[in-house]
Amino acid sequence: MAPRRGGGSYSSSSGGSSSVWATETEFSLDIYSSKSLFIAGFAFDILFALALIGFLTWSCLIRGHNGQMKGVVVTLVAWLCAQITSIVYQIFFLAEATITQYYNIDLMLQVFFSDLAIVMVVFVFYNLIHRLLNRLTDSGKPYAAIAIVHWIILGILAVISLAAWAMFVVVRVRYVQGPYGDLTEFSLDVNKVDGARTILFFVVSLEIFAWILFAAIKAGSHRFTSRVPVYALLGGSICWFALTLTNAVVYIRYYIEIVYVAPDYLQTALAILQFLFGVGTLVGILLCCQKWRHVDDSMGKPQAVTVQYPYGSGPYQQYPGYEQQFQPYPGQPQPQYPQQYQQPVPVQPYQQQPSPLQK
Numbered sequence: 001m002a003p004r005r006g007g008g009s010y011s012s013s014s015g016g017s018s019s020v021w022a023t024e025t026e027f028s029l030d031i032y033s034s035k036s037l038f039i040a041g042f043a044f045d046i047l048f049a050l051a052l053i054g055f056l057t058w059s060c061l062i063r064g065h066n067g068q069m070k071g072v073v074v075t076l077v078a079w080l081c082a083q084i085t086s087i088v089y090q091i092f093f094l095a096e097a098t099i100t101q102y103y104n105i106d107l108m109l110q111v112f113f114s115d116l117a118i119v120m121v122v123f124v125f126y127n128l129i130h131r132l133l134n135r136l137t138d139s140g141k142p143y144a145a146i147a148i149v150h151w152i153i154l155g156i157l158a159v160i161s162l163a164a165w166a167m168f169v170v171v172r173v174r175y176v177q178g179p180y181g182d183l184t185e186f187s188l189d190v191n192k193v194d195g196a197r198t199i200l201f202f203v204v205s206l207e208i209f210a211w212i213l214f215a216a217i218k219a220g221s222h223r224f225t226s227r228v229p230v231y232a233l234l235g236g237s238i239c240w241f242a243l244t245l246t247n248a249v250v251y252i253r254y255y256i257e258i259v260y261v262a263p264d265y266l267q268t269a270l271a272i273l274q275f276l277f278g279v280g281t282l283v284g285i286l287l288c289c290q291k292w293r294h295v296d297d298s299m300g301k302p303q304a305v306t307v308q309y310p311y312g313s314g315p316y317q318q319y320p321g322y323e324q325q326f327q328p329y330p331g332q333p334q335p336q337y338p339q340q341y342q343q344p345v346p347v348q349p350y351q352q353q354p355s356p357l358q359k
Contacts, residue, residue, distance in 0.1 A: 020101065020176055020177050020178070021100060021101045021102055021176060022100050022101070023100065023101050023176075024098050024099065024100055025098065025099060025100065025101060025103065026096070026097075026098045027092040027093045027095070027096055027097050027098070027099075028093065028096050029093050029094070029096070032093075032264070033264045034264050034265075037264060037265055037267075037268045038090075038093070038267075038268070039094075040268050040271075040272075041090075041267050041268035041270075041271035041272075042087070042090050042094070042271075044268075044271040044272050044274075044275045045083060045086055045087055045090065045271050045275075046087060047275055048083055048271075048274060048275045048278060048279070049080060049083040049084060049087060051275070051278075051279050051282075052076055052079055052080040052083060052282075053080065055076055055282045055283075055286060056073070056076045056077070056080065058286055058290075059072050059073050059076060059286060059289075060073070062286070062289055062290050069289055071120060071123050071124045071127060072124055072285060072286065072289060074120050075117055075120035075121055075123075075124055076282070078113045078114075078116040078117040078120055079113070079114075079117035079278075081109070081113040082110055082113035082114040082116075082117055085106050085107075085109045085110035085113065086110050088106055089103070089106055089107065089110065101176045104172045104173075104175075104176060107172060108165075108168070108169050108172060111165055111168050112165055115161040115162075115164070115165050116161075118161070118201060119154070119157055119158050119161055121240065121281065122154055122157060122201070122204055122205075122208070123154055124285055125208045125212075125233075125236075125237065125240070125285075126147075126150045126151075126154060126208070128233055128285070128288060128289075129150075129208065129211045129212060129215070130143070130146075130147050130150070131292075132211075132212070132215040132219075132229075132230060132233070133146065133211070133215060135215075135219075136215065136218050153204060156200075157197075157200065157201065157204065160193070160196070160197045160200065161197060163193065164190070164193050164194045164197050167186075167189070167190045167193060167194075168190060168194075170186070171183065171186065171187055171190055174186075188258070191251075191255045191256055191258075192256055194251070194255070195251040195252065195255055195256040198244070198247050198248050198251045199248050199251070199252070201244050201247075201248075202241075202244040202245055202247070202248040204244075205237070205240050205241045205243075205244040205245075206241060208237050208240065208241075209234075209237040209238060209240075209241050212230070212233050212234045212237045213234060215230055216230045216231060216234050228287075228291045229287075229288040229289075229291045229292050230288075232283075232284050232285075232287035232288040232291065233284055233285065233288040234284070235280065235283075235284045236280065236281045236282070236283065236284020236285045236287075236288065237281075237284065238280075239276075239277045239278075239279075239280030239281040239284065240277070240281040242273075242277045243273065243274065243277035243278060243281065246270070246273050246277070247270075250262075250266070250270065254266070
């Protein structure tokens with residue numbers, strides 16, 4: 001999630017191969033002013049990778065998630081791949097390795113998986129927000145327009161991220177194959193596009209936080225039997241907002257317009273903040289998904305009404321009078337009824353009455 005790496009942080013020497021990609025490159029920690037800061041950042045990257053493995057295991061153990069865990073698993077896998085490629089690149093410096101220019105493929109994959117993870121985090125937040133908003137209404141129709149707008153925003157973010165990654169690939173390829181020409185100017189354009197993408201993600205994270213806060217306020221007196229999922233997602237959105245704000249500030253100050261030189265501790269600080277805010281974001285999302293079964297999914301739907309019979313449950317009771325009339329036992333005197341009720345009423349034969357016109 002940190003700004004792009006790999007620009008000008010190594011020394012190279014040409015090999016004897018005719019292919020420019022076979023040119024050997026020597027990595028060394030001597031280009032860093034503080035080796036301890038580099039090692040500290042590397043340690044936090046490893047810790048975050050281990051945390052992602054733990055989160056991935058946690059996500060596989062969650063049951064009753066109604067399908068929202070599919071996006072979470074993709075997010076965790078993409079973020080873990082980004083961390084692994086970043087760790088591999090840093091190992092080249094720690095080992096002072098000499099390798100060919102194919103290491104640039106590692107940088108390309110790192111940026112690709114990092115951008116994919118960011119887009120998938122927004123997708124997961126949007127999906128959970130829509131589920132929360134649908135609890136606030138009987139049919140969900142009042143929030144259908146919001147879902148459409150969110151998917152349009154997500155599509156725009158995906159297109160911009162793909163464009164920024166494609167430009168980064170062009171920079172790395174041109175750096176290897178040469179000639180450099182206007183590569184510096186093109187790299188500045190890449191930084192501007194990537195900076196605009198980072199700022200846009202920051203704005204979207206603020207919108208995500210606002211919607212979850214709205215749902216948390218409504219959850220206090222509406223259709224939620226448990227508010228733990230809402231509050232967990234709110235905490236995760238706060239951490240995500242802090243992470244995107246950090247990246248936006250770094251890009252605005254050091255990368256969009258190269259006016260200030262990035263301090264030596266910047267990459268280490270970004271690694272620490274990514275670990276803290278990244279862990280907070282994922283804990284909030286996974287805890288929300290795990291506790292989602294406590295949200296009463298039957299609220300807002302017709303309920304089967306159970307009415308208690310005032311005379312108690314069980315078999316129907318017979319009144320004594322009817323029992324004596326229809327189920328006499330031996331020796332019981334038969335009830336006596338008045339004579340007019342015992343004799344059958346004679347049926348008179350039908351006689352057609354003469355019509356008044358026949359008289």
